[in-house]
Every structure is written in structure tokens, then in C-alpha cells.
Amino acid sequence: VSLDDLPTPALLLDAAALDRNISRMAAHARALGVALRPHVKTHKCVEIARRQRQAGAAGLTVSTLPEARACAAAGFDDLTWALPLAPPGIGPALDLVREGVTLRLVLDDEPTLSALEQAAVARGVRPHVWLKVDCGYHRAGVDPSSPAAWQLATRLGTSPAIRFDGLLTHAGHSYHAYGSEARAAVARAERDAVTRFAAGLRAAGVPVPSVSIGSTPSVTAATDLSGVDEIRPGNYALFDLTQVALGSCRLEDVAVSVLATVISHPAGAERAVVDAGALALSKDVGPPPEHAVLPGMGGVCAPAEGNSPSPDLRLETLSQEHGIIRPRVEGGLAGRLPVGSRVRILPNHACLVSACFDQFHVLRDGRVEASWPIARQR
Ligand SMILES: Cc1ncc(COP(=O)(O)O)c(C=O)c1O
Numbered sequence: 001v002s003l004d005d006l007p008t009p010a011l012l013l014d015a016a017a018l019d020r021n022i023s024r025m026a027a028h029a030r031a032l033g034v035a036l037r038p039h040v041k042t043h044k045c046v047e048i049a050r051r052q053r054q055a056g057a058a059g060l061t062v063s064t065l066p067e068a069r070a071c072a073a074a075g076f077d078d079l080t081w082a083l084p085l086a087p088p089g090i091g092p093a094l095d096l097v098r099e100g101v102t103l104r105l106v107l108d109d110e111p112t113l114s115a116l117e118q119a120a121v122a123r124g125v126r127p128h129v130w131l132k133v134d135c136g137y138h139r140a141g142v143d144p145s146s147p148a149a150w151q152l153a154t155r156l157g158t159s160p161a162i163r164f165d166g167l168l169t170h171a172g173h174s175y176h177a178y179g180s181e182a183r184a185a186v187a188r189a190e191r192d193a194v195t196r197f198a199a200g201l202r203a204a205g206v207p208v209p210s211v212s213i214g215s216t217p218s219v220t221a222a223t224d225l226s227g228v229d230e231i232r233p234g235n236y237a238l239f240d241l242t243q244v245a246l247g248s249c250r251l252e253d254v255a256v257s258v259l260a261t262v263i264s265h266p267a268g269a270e271r272a273v274v275d276a277g278a279l280a281l282s283k284d285v286g287p288p289p290e291h292a293v294l295p296g297m298g299g300v301c302a303p304a305e306g307n308s309p310s311p312d313l314r315l316e317t318l319s320q321e322h323g324i325i326r327p328r329v330e331g332g333l334a335g336r337l338p339v340g341s342r343v344r345i346l347p348n349h350a351c352l353v354s355a356c357f358d359q360f361h362v363l364r365d366g367r368v369e370a371s372w373p374i375a376r377q378r
Contacts, residue, residue: 001361001367001368002366002367002368003259003303003304003342003363003366003368004342005368006259006361006368008259008260008261008275008276008342009258009259009260009261009274009275009276009280009357010258010259010357010361011256011257011258011259011280011353011354011356011357011359011360011361011374012256012257012258012259012344012360012361012363013238013255013256013360013361013362013363013372014254014255014256014257014363015362015363015364015369016364017239017252017253017254017255018048018051018237018238018255019051020253021236021237021238021239021249021253021255022048022051022052022055022237023055024236025038025055025219025220025233025236025237026052026055026056026057028219028220029056029231030056032222032223032224032225032228032231033225034225034228034229034230034231035058035059035229035230035231036052036056036057036058036230036231036233037057037058037059037060037061037080037212037230037231037232038052038057038060038061038232038233038234038236038237039060039061039062039063039082039214039232039233039234039235040052040060040061040062040067040071040234041061041062041063041064041067041234041351042234042235042237042238042350042351042354043237043238043351043354043360043374044067044070044354044355044374044375044376045354045360045372045373045374045375046070046071046074046076046373046375047360047370047372047373048237048360048372049071049074049076050074052237053076058078058230059076059078059079059080059102060076060078060079060080061079061080061082061232061234062079062080062081062082063081063082063083064083064378065081065089065092065093065096066375066376066377066378067375068081068096068101068103069096069375070375071375072096072099072101077100077101077102078101078102078104079101079102079103079104080103080104080106080130080168080212080232081093081103081104081105081106082106082168082170082232083106084106084107084108084109084132084140084141085105085106085107085109085112085116086109086112087111087112087115090112090115090116090119091119093105093127094119094120094123094125094127097123097125097127098123098125102128103127103128104127104128104129104130104165105127105128105129105130106129106130106131106132106168107129107130107131107132108131108132108133108140108141108142108152110148110151110152110155113129113152113155113156113159113162116129116161116162117159117161117162118161120161120162121161126161126162126163127162127163128162128163128165129156129162129163129164129165130165130166130167130168130212131149131152131153131156131164131166131167131168132168132169133149133167133168133169133193133194133197134169134193135169135170135171135189135190135193135194135213136171136173136186136189136190136193137170137171137172137173138173139170139172141169144193144194144196144197149197150200150201150204153167153197153201153206153208154201154204154206157201157206157207157208158206164207164208164209165209165210165212166198166208166209166210166211166212166229167194167197167198167208167210167211167212168194168211168212168213168232169190169193169194169212169213170190170213170214170215170232171186171187171189171190171213171214171215171218172215173186174186174187174190174215174216174217174218174246175215175217175242175246177217177218177246178245178246178247178287178291179246179247180221180247183217183218183220183221183246183247183248184221184222184223186217186218186221187218187219187221187222187225188222188224190213190214190215190218191213191222191224191225191226191227191228194211194213194228195211195226195227195228198211198227199227210229210230211227211228211229211230212228212229212230212231212232213225213228213230213231213232214230214231214232214233215233215235216233216234216235216236216239216243216248217243217246217248219231219233219236220233220236220248220249221247221248234351235248235350235351236248236249237255238254238255238256238350238351238354239253239254239255239256239350240254240256240346240347240348240349240350240353241254241286241287241292241293241294241298241299241309241346241347241348242284242286242287242348242349244293245286245287245291245292245293246287246291251293251307251308251309251346252306252307254307254346254350255350256346256347256350256353256354256360257301257307257344257345257346257347258276258280258281258298258344258345258347258353259303259342259343259344259345259361260274260275260276260280260323260342260343260344260345261274261275261340261341261342262274262337262338262339262340262341262342262343263275263322263339264339265333265337265338265339269333270326270327270330270331270332270333271324271325271326271333272324272325272333272336272337273322273323273324273325274322274323274325274343274345275321275322275323276298276318276323276345277318277319277320277321277322277323278318278319278320279320279321279356280321280323280353280356280357281297281298281315281318281323281345281347281348281353281356282347282348282349282352282353282356283297283318284297284347284348284349284352285297285348286348286349287348293309294309294311294314295314296314296315296316297315297316297317297318297323297348298315298323298345298346298347298348299315299345299346300313300314300315300325300343300344300345301343301344301345301346302343302344303342303343303344304366307346309346311328312327312328312329312332313325313326313327313328313332314326314327314328315345323345325337325343354374354376355374355376357374357376358373358374358376359371359372359373359374360372360374
């Protein structure tokens with residue numbers, strides 16, 4: 001199949017860039033002396049997960065139970081469900097554990113731990129549990145300096161009903177850290193928040209088997225992860241314009257793009273409309289203008305050329321199935337982008353964009369060599 005034959009909008013995956021991204025992160029983890037447990041929420045694709053495993057990944061991270069089920073069905077039996085557990089999730093999660101999957105749970109709430117202990121005993125299973133720690137992102141997780149964190153860690157470390165895996169954190173604030181210095185500083189803070197807490201707990205006699213950290217911007221900048229056992233980056237497999245702006249990767253490393261067709265370009269109008277809207281590109285606005293590669297809802301490239309977004313075109317607005325491209329200078333669309341022509345759009349956020357599609361069309365040497373399903377059910 002050639003690119004010209006694909007119905008649009010279509011999600012394209014550059015196989016060579018994917019392979020490079022996967023092997024570079026695997027080598028980085030080896031050099032840092034940590035295990036790699038990639039987060040598959042980025043791609044929700046067992047074909048990509050297989051390549052990550054071949055490169056040495058030790059287990060996977062998932063964000064939903066359908067992702068966990070898709071990975072388990074493909075033979076991945078060591079998964080961390082890295083979303084804080086709440087009571088309604090306990091039954092479905094323990095069902096998977098009963099089926100023989102090592103599904104490691106994450107929590108930050110003591111009543112939920114009590115409910116989990118009861119349910120686990122009733123079902124005759126002993127699930128693995130991580131304590132979610134807040135390392136400065138201030139989303140989920142216990143504050144490691146709080147008495148409540150110590151109390152919950154101590155309960156986890158001594159509970160006969162579960163297996164305590166240790167401390168897990170995610171420095172999502174790395175997405176505001178532009179440049180390698182700023183990202184490296186977040187990586188150090190991410191590491192220190194959990195390794196110091198682990199050291200304190202261990203000194204007090206609470207066993208902390210492992211420490212798990214990771215976001216793509218922080219781990220790509222990390223140079224010393226002493227005290228850390230595993231990293232869980234996800235976005236690195238695909239990358240996107242946000243990661244380019246952060247300095248986590250180069251433009252040529254972005255492995256996903258959306259192929260779109262121009263469906264309207266009224267004569268003389270300063271706009272062309274493509275069939276990729278918010279349900280193909282998400283509404284992620286990307287980095288603020290002062291940091292963006294090119295401000296806009298994505299980078300507009302020629303379909304069969306490399307990742308070089310046109311500096312004179314701006315993908316300005318997205319509605320459900322429409323994307324509006326405007327020239328950055330008046331008259332800049334004259335003679336360009338006629339109805340039926342095609343563009344390739346580099347996304348602001350690869351994870352949200354992949355979750356908009358049922359499959360990746362895998363490109364090698366300009367040809368579509370395969371299509372890989374995306375397990376995006378909720
Ligand atoms: C808990 C957790 N771990 C790991 C990751 C992976 O981070 P990234 O997408 O920056 O690679 C995420 C992403 O949201 C996450 O929420």
C-alpha cells in the first residue's frame with residue numbers, strides 16, 4: 001500500500017524512528033543501571049510493546065484495565081497499573097491477578113488499602129502494591145514529608161495481605177522544564193524525593209523493596225539515578241512536538257504523524273481545511289508560544305518528506321473533524337493546498353493522538369508495510 005491509497009485521517013508510524021527511540025532509551029536505562037518498564041499508554045499497541053520487550057524492557061506500565069487486558073492477552077504477565085487505585089477498581093484488578101497476571105497496583109489512600117486487603121484475603125490472592133509518592137507534580141501521591149505518608153508506608157510494609165513493591169513517583173512537572181538543565185534538575189528532584197523517603201523508611205525498619213520513577217522529559221535528561229530501581233517513561237517511543245520543544249528529542253525522532261486531506265479551500269480564501277480535527281489531533285495546544293517549535297495545533301509537513309513543518313503555515317483551529325490551516329503571511333496560500341491534496345501533521349501530544357485511532361499505519365521506506373491495532377477501548 002502506498003501513502004496515496006490510505007483513507008484519511010490516518011495515523012502514520014515511522015518504523016525506523018520508532019526502532020531508534022526504543023533502542024536509545026533501552027541503552028540509556030542500561031547505562032544508568034535501572035530497569036525499564038515502558039508506559040504503554042502512549043501507544044496502547046502490543047506490537048510496539050513487543051519491540052520494547054525485545055530491547056530489554058522488564059515489564060510494562062499501563063494506565064487502564066483494557067490496556068492491561070490487551071497486554072496480558074499478548075503474553076505480558078508483569079504489569080504496573082499506574083493510576084491510583086480506588087475501591088471500584090479493586091474487583092476488576094483482582095480478577096486479573098487471579099488469572100495469573102502480576103498486576104502491580106498503585107495507591108495513596110489508606111481506606112482503599114483496607115478495602116484492598118479485605119478483598120484480596122477474600123479472593124485468596126496477595127497483590128503487589130506500590131505507594132504513590134508526590135515528588136513535586138502535585139497531582140496524585142502522598143507528600144513524603146507528611147506523617148500520613150509514613151503511616152501508610154508502614155502499613156504497606158507490614159501488611160500480610162499484600163506484597164509491598166515500594167515507592168513510585170512521576171515527575172509530570174517536567175513538562176514545564178524546557179532545556180536539558182531544567183529537565184535534569186527535575187530528574188534529580190524526582191529521584192531525591194523517593195530515594196530519601198525510602199532511606200528514612202528503611203532506617204526505621206520498614207522494608208522498601210524498590211523505587212520507581214519516570215517521565216520522558218526527566219529520564220531523557222537524567223545522568224545519575226543512584227538509588228532508583230526502575231524507570232517508566234512512555235512518550236519516548238513516539239515523541240511529539242512538545243518533547244521537541246522541551247529538548248527531549250529532535251524533530252526527526254517524532255515517529256507519529258497524522259495524514260490528512262484538504263477538503264475545503266475556497267478560491268482566494270486565506271485558509272485551507274483538512275479532515276483532521278480534534279478527534280484526530282486532540283485539543284492539546286502544546287507548549288506556550290515562546291517555547292513552541294511552531295505555535296499551533298500541530299506541525300504541517302509535506303506528506304512524503306521528512307519532519308520539517310512548514311514555517312509559513314499554521315494549523316490554527318480544530319473542531320471535531322475539521323482543521324483550519326492559515327498562512328502566516330497574507331497571500332501565503334496562493335496556489336497551495338488545493339482540495340484533494342494531502343499534508344502530514346506532526347502532533348503536539350503523541351499519546352492523546354494515538355488514542356484517537358484504531359491502528360497505526362507502519363511506514364518503512366515510504367511504504368505502508370503493516371497496520372498495528374491500538375487497544376483504546378475504555
Ligand atoms: C504514573 C505515570 N508514570 C509514567 C508516565 C510516563 O511519562 P511520560 O509520558 O512523560 O513518558 C506517566 C505519564 O503520564 C504517568 O502518569
